[in-house]
Amino acid sequence: MDVDVIVIGLGPGGEEVAGGLAAAGLAVVGIEDRLVGGECPYWGCIPSKMMIRAADLLAEARRVPGMAGEAEVRPSWAPVAKRLREATDDWDDKVAADRFTGKGGTLVRGKGRITGPGEVTVEDRVFRARKGIVISNGTAPSIPPIDGLRDTPYWTNREAIEATEVPESLIVLGGGAIGAELAQVFARFGSRVTVVEALPRLLSVEEPEAGDLLREVFEAEGITVRTGAKVERVRHDADGFVLNDDLRAERLLVATGRRTDLKALGVAAVGLDEDARFVDVDDRLRAADGVWALGDVTGKGAFTHVSVYQARIVLREILGQDGPPADYRALPRVTFTDPEIGAVGLTEQQARDRGMDVRVYRTDLAKSARGWIHGAEGFIKLIEHDGVLVGATSAGPVGGEVLGALAVAVHGEVPVERLRHMIYAYPTFHRAIEAALLED
Numbered sequence: 001m002d003v004d005v006i007v008i009g010l011g012p013g014g015e016e017v018a019g020g021l022a023a024a025g026l027a028v029v030g031i032e033d034r035l036v037g038g039e040c041p042y043w044g045c046i047p048s049k050m051m052i053r054a055a056d057l058l059a060e061a062r063r064v065p066g067m068a069g070e071a072e073v074r075p076s077w078a079p080v081a082k083r084l085r086e087a088t089d090d091w092d093d094k095v096a097a098d099r100f101t102g103k104g105g106t107l108v109r110g111k112g113r114i115t116g117p118g119e120v121t122v123e124d125r126v127f128r129a130r131k132g133i134v135i136s137n138g139t140a141p142s143i144p145p146i147d148g149l150r151d152t153p154y155w156t157n158r159e160a161i162e163a164t165e166v167p168e169s170l171i172v173l174g175g176g177a178i179g180a181e182l183a184q185v186f187a188r189f190g191s192r193v194t195v196v197e198a199l200p201r202l203l204s205v206e207e208p209e210a211g212d213l214l215r216e217v218f219e220a221e222g223i224t225v226r227t228g229a230k231v232e233r234v235r236h237d238a239d240g241f242v243l244n245d246d247l248r249a250e251r252l253l254v255a256t257g258r259r260t261d262l263k264a265l266g267v268a269a270v271g272l273d274e275d276a277r278f279v280d281v282d283d284r285l286r287a288a289d290g291v292w293a294l295g296d297v298t299g300k301g302a303f304t305h306v307s308v309y310q311a312r313i314v315l316r317e318i319l320g321q322d323g324p325p326a327d328y329r330a331l332p333r334v335t336f337t338d339p340e341i342g343a344v345g346l347t348e349q350q351a352r353d354r355g356m357d358v359r360v361y362r363t364d365l366a367k368s369a370r371g372w373i374h375g376a377e378g379f380i381k382l383i384e385h386d387g388v389l390v391g392a393t394s395a396g397p398v399g400g401e402v403l404g405a406l407a408v409a410v411h412g413e414v415p416v417e418r419l420r421h422m423i424y425a426y427p428t429f430h431r432a433i434e435a436a437l438l439e440d
Ligand SMILES: Cc1cc2nc3c(=O)[nH]c(=O)nc-3n(C[C@H](O)[C@H](O)[C@H](O)COP(=O)(O)OP(=O)(O)OC[C@H]3O[C@@H](n4cnc5c(N)ncnc54)[C@H](O)[C@@H]3O)c2cc1C
Pocket: 008, 009, 010, 011, 012, 013, 014, 031, 032, 033, 034, 035, 036, 037, 038, 039, 040, 043, 044, 045, 046, 048, 049, 110, 111, 112, 113, 136, 137, 138, 139, 157, 178, 265, 294, 295, 296, 297, 301, 302, 303, 304, 305, 306, 307, 336
């Protein structure tokens, strides 16, 4: 079959670009080997945030004593599991598939493999593209080579999201975004949770203060946090999982990062390095002549907003429309723990590693009026270079929302002097940005 564009993988970015091109009248084949929509709506962002919403409600109710009277909290996972099944249509992608074909796209189910310039094969069907191929096949959970682990019935994010019951006890291997978010959810629903992280801190890609804060909060909620931990052996028996012969739990969630498999995708057929971890792209998302890549597979930030942002650039490129190139200076991310950890741009260490002469501002949320009223834990940390912010972190009850103001400041290169003399509404959480700038 000959078409204009072939899109391999219909996650958030692939769906955006394939649907956009089809709606513009191009002949598009979208290839998907699982569910149209990808990881985010079925096993990622949306169901995990629904679980978090439920867990946060429990935590909020538990805060009633001492502030507002009495509240008895009896958690039940049943409504959570039911809402997730409704939200995912029980892991059925008919609505998303119809959305794409309704725009005129051709949906092909199966695993796509690049077999030559402009050519993709799905089992015994060969597709040829006149304009090009878009690689948007995402990532899969990466399972560390720990002795015994692969033979056990461990969970990845997929099984955790599909859980119909809360385990009595849970070990979470990996204290990154997935591990931290899901550890807190299951703990708030009554599971005895231990987080085991190899590095010295939780959320190690963010500011150290963020990992330290989360550890404090987790331990106060009864979650055991083991950092700097090395797991050498895993086994499973009738009672559950055993790590290093000393740590036991009913379930084990492996959340140790993600992996790509460029060899299986056949990227060498278009001259790309099949042993690389990610597809190398330029600021127009071009990987080779007639090949674009977007989303997690590019290694520019494993977030839905990055995938969709890149997809819009690819769409413009293929349709011959003008627009700015990709710019990741103000890349925002939010870990939806409670407190939320919002961050944009560079951390202090990343800025220093780039040789930047930085000035750092920091304040505790508890010192702000709203933070004190709320009984909130969190902080604002700002990284200035050359009179503008190059990075910021906002940790707190709505850290991800407060981040909006900081993302605008980094993206727009607003002079710090202007930020210092702006009026911040009283008493809001975001007013702590002013406090940080004045605290010096
Ligand atoms: C638990 C969890 C929570 C998350 N929470 C957030 C969040 O709150 N906010 C956020 O921004 N991000 C979050 N993410 C990350 C987000 O889900 C990903 O960044 C996003 O889904 C990546 O999109 P993508 O377009 O790269 O493709 P993906 O969503 O990874 O989809 C790629 C698709 O390609 C298909 N595919 C793969 N290989 C082939 C092939 N050879 N042929 C055909 N099809 C193929 C796959 O089946 C898949 O459907 C979360 C992830 C997880 C796991």
